[in-house]
Amino acid sequence: MNLENIRVVLIETSHPGNIGATARAMKNMGLKELVLVNPKYFPHDNATERAGGADDILANALIVDDLKTAIADCELVMGTSARERSLPWPSCDPRQAAEKISPVSHQANVALVFGRERTGLFNEELHVCHWHIIIPTNSEYSSLNLAAAVQVICYELRMTDMITIPLQEQFEWATADEMQAFYCELEKVLTHIKFYKPELPRQLLPRMQRLFNRARLEKNEMTLLRGIFAKILRTTVNY
Amino acid sequence: MNLENIRVVLIETSHPGNIGATARAMKNMGLKELVLVNPKYFPHDNATERAGGADDILANALIVDDLKTAIADCELVMGTSARERSLPWPSCDPRQAAEKISPVSHQANVALVFGRERTGLFNEELHVCHWHIIIPTNSEYSSLNLAAAVQVICYELRMTDMITIPLQEQFEWATADEMQAFYCELEKVLTHIKFYKPELPRQLLPRMQRLFNRARLEKNEMTLLRGIFAKILRTTVNY
Numbered sequence A, B: 001m002n003l004e005n006i007r008v009v010l011i012e013t014s015h016p017g018n019i020g021a022t023a024r025a026m027k028n029m030g031l032k033e034l035v036l037v038n039p040k041y042f043p044h045d046n047a048t049e050r051a052g053g054a055d056d057i058l059a060n061a062l063i064v065d066d067l068k069t070a071i072a073d074c075e076l077v078m079g080t081s082a083r084e085r086s087l088p089w090p091s092c093d094p095r096q097a098a099e100k101i102s103p104v105s106h107q108a109n110v111a112l113v114f115g116r117e118r119t120g121l122f123n124e125e126l127h128v129c130h131w132h133i134i135i136p137t138n139s140e141y142s143s144l145n146l147a148a149a150v151q152v153i154c155y156e157l158r159m160t161d162m163i164t165i166p167l168q169e170q171f172e173w174a175t176a177d178e179m180q181a182f183y184c185e186l187e188k189v190l191t192h193i194k195f196y197k198p199e200l201p202r203q204l205l206p207r208m209q210r211l212f213n214r215a216r217l218e219k220n221e222m223t224l225l226r227g228i229f230a231k232i233l234r235t236t237v238n239y
Helices: A016-029 A045-059 A094-105 A146-162 A176-192 A204-215 A219-235 B016-029 B045-059 B067-071 B094-105 B146-163 B176-192 B204-215 B219-235
Strands: A006-011 A033-037 A062-064 A074-080 A109-114 A131-133 B006-011 B033-037 B062-064 B074-080 B109-114 B131-133
Touching: A006 A016, A006 A146, A016 A033, A016 A045, A016 A146, A016 B146, A074 A094, A094 A109, A094 A131, A094 A146, A109 A146, A146 B016, A146 B146, A176 A204, A176 A219, A204 B204, A204 B219, A219 B204, B006 B016, B006 B067, B006 B146, B016 B033, B016 B045, B016 B146, B033 B067, B062 B067, B067 B109, B067 B176, B074 B094, B074 B176, B094 B109, B094 B131, B094 B146, B109 B146, B176 B204, B176 B219
Parallel strands: A006 A033, A006 A109, A033 A062, A074 A109, A074 A131, B006 B033, B006 B109, B033 B062, B074 B109, B074 B131
Antiparallel strands: none
């Protein structure tokens, strides 16, 4: 994924706050290029306020007269739509869209086109698009806020961008060997305080194993627990 | 996924517009239950305006005084965090979070906890959580708008809802309330045997919290562990 080659196009946005929130959503996810087709009010204080620290994206936003100009140099155009249209079009969810965009973005410009707050994209605008992205929603209440839709799609782009980067393991886990030694000590302590009675085992030891195996013990945690065991052994009266 | 068992908890929200936008994001994705911990302004016109058609969620929102009350009956608590903390906690991205939440949501309440606009969740709030959800962002501009974060996570819940088949849960898990009582007893025991010294805490209690939250305690396991604690208290010399 090359996020810098992916542009967000907003068509005839009514609420400047949505333009600001779009800029913020884009910058959070690593996108930079915003194109506004006939915004109703722009620049505007509400846009700047909702943009937070993404005012650079607003400052660099390009304002144009029509969609054709906004997407002229793009090889892949994805439109957003709240529902299936009368003329069915190739459509996908945001995750599938990110998968389609990823290879293209390395060598060409890609446009994500978002329609008006109330009426979305018109049919002739939708027909310019290669794909329609449909964000899955509650069928009883499906109208997503404009900037929320931008956020979801940009998030999927970033997720797809990251999938190749392995998640870093932050813990050092105990080995099976160490776990074995740990359970021996646990048994010793439980026997010592007479909570565990070998003649009446009640599955106590397997239950403890199930619990600590489920957690997976970090080496540091095991050291702490063994410290607690030692302390109990030293302080109990073995009556 | 049972979206109706998943609650969104917003802590000390400053901007009522964010509460409204949260309600809209929730309803779009099929969630219903909103709990507000000490909101600065609520109800408020900005909340109603940004909620759009999700004003029913605002009307039914529960307002409480502290996080403890908000999550008392939840068996799985996921906190949102913008970064790794000094004491690393089990963390996951929103997609992994949705996978973890899905099976639990069929039989128990789940809480998604979101912090303050500027300062997020405090450490003691993060330590109550089983997992921290970290939304991947641009490292140069990582502060997501509150409602945008809610939108992304609720979207992932819906996506997972569309893909997964419920797993049969075979355990009865402890609630957050019960876990709280458990940690109080653990602290008492560790103090009693002088392993824990309040003047030199060394993050011992959060480490224990992290371990047992990660495992998730079954009610039976908790009973066993509390039995062990009681036995230790009875058999140790408080020198």
